[in-house]
Amino acid sequence: MTILERTVNGQPGLAAQQDGATVVVMAFDVAGDKIKHIWAILNPDKLRPWTTS
Numbered sequence: 661m662t663i664l665e666r667t668v669n670g671q672p673g674l675a676a677q678q679d680g681a682t683v684v685v686m687a688f689d690v691a692g693d694k695i696k697h698i699w700a701i702l703n704p705d706k707l708r709p710w711t712t713s
Contacts, residue, residue, distance in 0.1 A: 668699075675710055682710035 661683075666675045668687035676684045685707060689697035701707060 671699075677711075680711065682707045685710055 662677045664675045664677065666673050666685070668675075668685055671687040672690060673685060673687040675682050675686075683702075685701045687699045687701075688695050689699075
């Protein structure tokens with residue numbers, strides 16, 4: 661599994677990929693030096709644009 665730093669909908673985020681396919685994308689709502697919310701996208705249909713293979 662590879663974890664990549666990405667911008668997700670204008671927020672700092674991460675994308676986790678396995679064998680070239682994205683399995684989860686996470687966005688973070690940051691205020692000051694703390695993470696206030698984390699949004700995770702697991703729906704394969706919504707992850708298709710993130711796949712690099």
